[in-house]
Amino acid sequence: MYRPSYLGRKEPLDALCHHFNVVKVSYPSGMSIPNYFDMTITRDAQMPTHLLATSSAPLLLIPVDARMYNNGFRVDLLPPAEPGSTAPVPYRHPNSGILAISLPVVPISVPHGPSLPLLLLFALCLESQTKLAPHLLPPQVIEEFPNAAAMAQIMSLLPEDELQRRVEYNQGIWKNVLSLGVRDTDIVELIQTAWNVTAEARRLQLRYR
Incomplete structure (x- = not known):
């Protein structure tokens, strides 16, 4: 439909x-x-x-x-x-x-x-999954997919306050996925990847601060 x-x-x-x-x-x-x-x-x-x-x-x-x-x-x-x-x-x-x-x-x-x-929009199949990643990661980071290391490296260059905002949001939506048990494995994998990349970007930014 x-x-x-x-x-x-x-x-x-x-x-x-x-x-x-x-x-x-x-x-x-x-x-x-x-x-x-x-x-x-x-x-x-x-x-x-x-x-x-x-x-x-x-x-x-x-x-x-x-x-x-x-x-x-x-x-x-x-x-x-x-x-x-x-x-x-x-x-x-x-x-x-x-x-x-x-x-x-x-x-x-x-x-x-x-x-x-945001999670409900996709888990209820109201929006195409292609529209999810841009709400979790900047476009320049998505362009490096599937190279997770390159994605994290580029994301670590974000201003500290913007990266922290994305850390809180992506960690939060990933915890929601685990808490509610999202059935669609494609959604689960996409959000998990976004969180892993974001967490690694924060680690890199803290290392080189």
């Missing part, structure tokens, strides 16, 4: 919301997580069945489809639909007339909340 890509011009969470035809919301940190949350719908097409609520700040409400999630991850988080049950049904708000959908909220605890939307 062909899916348009939204990742090139949107942040991962925005792209997820676009794929599921809902409007992204900001939920105040420190407030209790509700059992259900109403999301505004942009069009009556593919809909999410649940919202994942990250436990770390900033709190993210992430739309997902239970079937797609269970196909993409080994860790049980969303129960499969019971026989005879129906998916959440859109409704029109009686006062505003806005189309919305009420979704069950499922808390999720992962090592790195900020990278979870």
